[in-house]
Each structure stands twice: as C-alpha cells, then as structure tokens.
Amino acid sequence: MMPIIEKLTDYRRLSEDLERSVDRPAYILTGEETFLIRQICARLSSSLVTKGAETIDIVRLDGDGKSSSIDMVRLLAELSTPPFLSQRKMICLNRTGFFSGVLSGGDGIVADLEKALTEIPSHSCLIFVEESVVSNNRLLRQVLRAGALGAKIIRQPINELLKWVSGLCGREGLRITREAAESLILRCDYSMSDLMNELSTVFLYYRYTAGHSIIVDDIDLLCREDLSGQIIYLTEAIASGRIDEALQKLDILLARREPPPYIQAMLARQSRDLVIAKECGTSGRIVESGVTQSDYFARKLSSQARRFSLSKLEQMIENSFQSDFAVKTGKLDGEDALAIQVIRACQAV
CATH class of the missing domain: 1.10.8.60 (Helicase, Ruva Protein; domain 3)
Structure with missing residues (x-):
C-alpha cells in the first residue's frame, strides 16, 4: 500500500519510495538538479515500459510553462488508451504549468482534466517535469492526495x-x-x-x-577556470594594497568576458564571506556558519581573512554598494566602476 505524502519531498525520500515500489499514478519533479531528474525519469521508464516498446508506450507532451501550451484533448485521450506491450503507459509532460498557476481552457475541459489527474487509470503513469511548482496549488494538493508523489530535486550537498x-x-x-x-x-x-x-x-x-x-x-x-579562485587572487592583491597587480587580476576576469555586474557581485560576496571568516576564526567554524560547505574553501577564507583588518573589509563592502549605485544611476559604466572599486579597496586601511 503506497503512503500518501501531501507535500513536496526531496531526492532521498523519492529514491526510498522508488525502492519500495514504482506504483504511483503520477510523479511530479521540479528543481535545479536536472541530472538527477533525468536519472529518475530513466529509472521510471525502465521499470514501467517493456524494453523495445519505448516508441509506442512512452508519450511525450512538451509545453512552454503555461497550461494553455498543452494539448489537453490529446492528454485526456492518451490517458484513456492502454499501453500496447508494457505493464503501464508512461506519459511524460514537460513544463505544463499545471501546478504553478490557474489552468486555462474551457470550463468543461478543465473540469475533465482535473478529474482525470485525480483518477488516473492503473494502466498509465504521468511524469511531470516542471520548472516551478507552487506548494499550495489547489490541483497539486488534489493530485498528491490521490497518490501522486512530488519532489523538489535541488543541488546536492x-x-x-x-x-x-x-x-x-x-x-x-x-x-x-x-x-x-x-x-x-x-x-x-x-x-x-x-x-x-x-x-x-x-x-x-x-x-x-x-x-x-x-x-x-x-x-x-x-577543467574550466575557477572564477571563485580568480576572485581570491584579486582579493589577495587587494589585501597587500598592490593596485597594479589587483587591476591586472581584474583585467584577466574582464578579458574572459565575465559581466562586470557579476564580478562586482562576486567581489561583494567575497568581502562579506571574509568578514564572517574573520569573526569565526577557524575553518571548522566557518563551515558551521553556513558560508560554505567546503573545507577546502573554508581554509582559504580563514587564511585570507587574517590578512585583512575588519575596517578594511567593511570599507570594501561599502565600496561595493557605492560602485553598484554609480552604475545603476548612470554615473559610471560597469568596468570603470569596478576599477575604481578595486583601487579604493587597495587604499583602504
């Protein structure tokens, strides 16, 4: 007997449920870790569909994030049609928008669809892959109460x-x-x-x-260049007050066509992290603070924080704000604002 889970779960709980049995009428998957979502879909396919029958027993309907982009008449027809060779038909629906807004369409079609999604035939299984899901969406709650399982698959620790x-x-x-x-x-x-x-x-x-x-x-x-590492090199030069070297490190980032607002945000984030690292002291306490999950990066932060005074770090954060304000008000372009920000950071004490 499958347990009813009336809220979105996580990857671990979803995996445990699949180990128990692949018997849900529907699976609703969302989240940024697309690699795991693809793996889950492949696992469901191998469990539900007879090998060699994928082309006839797997149906795919793709939308654009709005419910109006899905052919609801065809979906209802597919739900009512049994599989040809497999234990169950697998209907894969991508970006339907069913669980993030109000369903669009005629009243009759919407009512039929809501009824169909809460009374899915035993010969079919729906797999939703959604960009976003609103946890208090009315249709989502109804589908979960009917036995579906929803999971938000985030990036793993x-x-x-x-x-x-x-x-x-x-x-x-x-x-x-x-x-x-x-x-x-x-x-x-x-x-x-x-x-x-x-x-x-x-x-x-x-x-x-x-x-x-x-x-x-x-x-x-x-492998790809380490942007966070380049920011660390930049802040190393700032810590020593070496303006020429700091501007050279900045030029390397700009030559890679990194957007100035992104570099500015990374520099502001690094300054904030260094303040926290200075207050924490040890790499272990830095990890406990939640700044990073990486012992490797925590050690780098701890080492670098010792080279800054707290007042210099606070001035760097203030410079980041002033630089951002100057760009947004049109007083400076992004690259000039960054250069001034770096020079001021080198001169701070």
Missing part, C-alpha cells in the same frame, strides 16, 4: 557530491584527492551535469597518460 565524484573516479580505476574534488565541485557550482562533463575530459586525459591519481593541478590544467 558537497559531502554527497564528494562521494559521487570519488565513486565515478573509482570506476575508472582512479583516485582523486579531496582538495581536487572540492575544487572541481566549486568550479561547477555543484551541478552534477557540469561535473560529469568535466570528469569526462579528465578521464580521457588519464586513459592517455595512464595516470592513477587526480590532484588539484590536474583540475587546473584540464
């Missing part, structure tokens, strides 16, 4: 990603240092899809060189 990256490397007969793994995770902003792409490059390199241990220097050589 660093400890889970470290295990995952280590496992992928292990399958290739490779070891990866914790420092290298954390550096790669930060570069990819915790995205499993991006991590998989970067690791594919690393694995090809190691097959060619016959190496066995991945270190942070290999990540620097083979």
Whole structure:
C-alpha cells in the first residue's frame, strides 16, 4: 500500500519510495538538479515500459510553462488508451504549468482534466517535469492526495557530491584527492551535469597518460577556470594594497568576458564571506556558519581573512554598494566602476 505524502519531498525520500515500489499514478519533479531528474525519469521508464516498446508506450507532451501550451484533448485521450506491450503507459509532460498557476481552457475541459489527474487509470503513469511548482496549488494538493508523489530535486550537498565524484573516479580505476574534488565541485557550482562533463575530459586525459591519481593541478590544467579562485587572487592583491597587480587580476576576469555586474557581485560576496571568516576564526567554524560547505574553501577564507583588518573589509563592502549605485544611476559604466572599486579597496586601511 503506497503512503500518501501531501507535500513536496526531496531526492532521498523519492529514491526510498522508488525502492519500495514504482506504483504511483503520477510523479511530479521540479528543481535545479536536472541530472538527477533525468536519472529518475530513466529509472521510471525502465521499470514501467517493456524494453523495445519505448516508441509506442512512452508519450511525450512538451509545453512552454503555461497550461494553455498543452494539448489537453490529446492528454485526456492518451490517458484513456492502454499501453500496447508494457505493464503501464508512461506519459511524460514537460513544463505544463499545471501546478504553478490557474489552468486555462474551457470550463468543461478543465473540469475533465482535473478529474482525470485525480483518477488516473492503473494502466498509465504521468511524469511531470516542471520548472516551478507552487506548494499550495489547489490541483497539486488534489493530485498528491490521490497518490501522486512530488519532489523538489535541488543541488546536492558537497559531502554527497564528494562521494559521487570519488565513486565515478573509482570506476575508472582512479583516485582523486579531496582538495581536487572540492575544487572541481566549486568550479561547477555543484551541478552534477557540469561535473560529469568535466570528469569526462579528465578521464580521457588519464586513459592517455595512464595516470592513477587526480590532484588539484590536474583540475587546473584540464577543467574550466575557477572564477571563485580568480576572485581570491584579486582579493589577495587587494589585501597587500598592490593596485597594479589587483587591476591586472581584474583585467584577466574582464578579458574572459565575465559581466562586470557579476564580478562586482562576486567581489561583494567575497568581502562579506571574509568578514564572517574573520569573526569565526577557524575553518571548522566557518563551515558551521553556513558560508560554505567546503573545507577546502573554508581554509582559504580563514587564511585570507587574517590578512585583512575588519575596517578594511567593511570599507570594501561599502565600496561595493557605492560602485553598484554609480552604475545603476548612470554615473559610471560597469568596468570603470569596478576599477575604481578595486583601487579604493587597495587604499583602504
């Protein structure tokens, strides 16, 4: 007997439910970790649809985020039609907008659809992949009460990603240092899809060189540049008051075509994180504060924070505000405002 769960759950709870049984009338998936969402859809497909029957027993309907973009008449027709060869028909609906706003269409069609989604035939299973889901949406609550399972799949915590990256490397007969793994995770902003792409490059390199241990220097050589690392180099120059070097580091970021507002936001964030790091003192307390999940990055913050006075960090945050205000009011363009911000930060005491 499947338990009724009347709220959105997470990836762990969803995985546990799939281990129990794939018996829900519908699954509603949302969240930014698209890699895991694709894996879940593949797992559902292999459980529900007979191998070789995918083209006839899997139906796909794509929308644009608005319910009016979905052919509701066809959806109702597909729901009423049994599968040809499989245990259940799998109807995949992408970006329907059903659970983020009011359904559009004639009153009769909407009523029929609401009834159909709460009384899904046992021979069908609906898989919704949505950009956004409103937790108090009326239709969502009705569908969940009817036995559907909804899950918000967010990016995974660093400890889970470290295990995952280590496992992928292990399958290739490779070891990866914790420092290298954390550096790669930060570069990819915790995205499993991006991590998989970067690791594919690393694995090809190691097959060619016959190496066995991945270190942070290999990540620097083979993978995307570390923007957070470049910001750290910039703040190192600021800490020493070296204006020429700081402007050179800024030019490197601009040459990479990083948008000035993004660099400005990263610099402001780094200044804020350094204030917290200075107050925390140790890398362990920095992790506990929630500034970062990475021991590697926490150690870097702790080391760098010791080179700044609290008054200098506070002045850097104030400079970030003044720079942002100057750009938004049209007094300066983005690059000039950044250069002035960096110079003032170097001169602060």
